Amino acid sequence: RPRILSGMQPTHDSLHLGNYLGAQVNWVAMQEEFDAFFCVVDQHALTVSPDPAQMRQRTRVTAAQYLAGGIDPEKSTVFVQSHVPEHSQLAWVLSCITGFGEAARMTQFKDKSSKRGSEATNVGLFTYPILMAADILLYDATAVPVGEDQRQHLELTRDLAGRFNTRYGDTFVIPEPHIPSETAKIMSLADPLAKMSKSADNQSGNLMMLDEPKANIKKIKAAVTDTDNEVRWAPETKPGIANLLRIHAALSGEPVADIVARFEGPNRYGALKGEVADLVVEVQAPFKARVEELLADPGELDAILAKGADRAREVAGGVLARAYDAVGFLPAR
């Protein structure tokens, strides 16, 4: 079976609906067809230097959310990045074929470093996409299911794989991004022109999967829309309504045109928001309950992660050996 790999950073106490719809739903669908690897990228999270106890806790919470969202550890490999040292090992090799300017052009790096200033920006943030490329290339992944915000990092990964293959001979599989357009960019409810984001200053636009349903209902009722008062599909002029319609369609499976038709007439924003709130709570409640169950006795979760790391190392070890050999590293024995 062809392989896929994806991952999320354990940077927060809960995933938001953008992570869930933009990535996780596709992971769950794809695990049926692919030999799937889902990684909790704790080394990436270290770039924002969380407190160590929080790092441990959030790594488990993130893994628990993978499972609660429908990743089946019998079908897919779920593991923690730092458990598989091959990721950092390959990242070094890839960093030696990455141009400084090429890395400096990454828009996420530019955004983050300009917000912090160069003194507060660590080198890990700069080399972050190279580690991400290693995550992907180590598994010969043919596809990478992510949201739109990861597209540029995927392009860098493809460039690096191609460059390595040209320079050292065929070593890596060149991965395709898998970014289904309907859910690729879920927007903030507070500012429908900005994506829903863990690092947003205004968290009132984020629907958190592990928050109390009450809190999410409140945010949905308060979602920014427009004064035109008619439910129509017009993403350019009515981005707030378009976002609600996208979320509705993704969760209900109902085509946008059908939803719009049901809400014809003036003053139906409240009713649309009511349905969206019901749909969100419907997925969120069992999700949250399952996460709580998994965390209550983390033994089972830790065992899944240990087994996942073993399986990941088997694959990653083989690919790393290929790359080490290609660049001419002398075998250790």
Ligand code: TYM
């Ligand atoms: P992260 O942790 O920021 O986000 C996890 C996933 O959620 C998607 N996503 C969204 N999708 C739709 N709408 C949104 N508003 C939204 N916000 C986030 C992201 O695109 C992502 O798929 N660099 C990655 C983590 C990573 C990775 C990898 C991913 C490290 N190594 C290897 C794939 C393969 C990141 O920061 O994701």
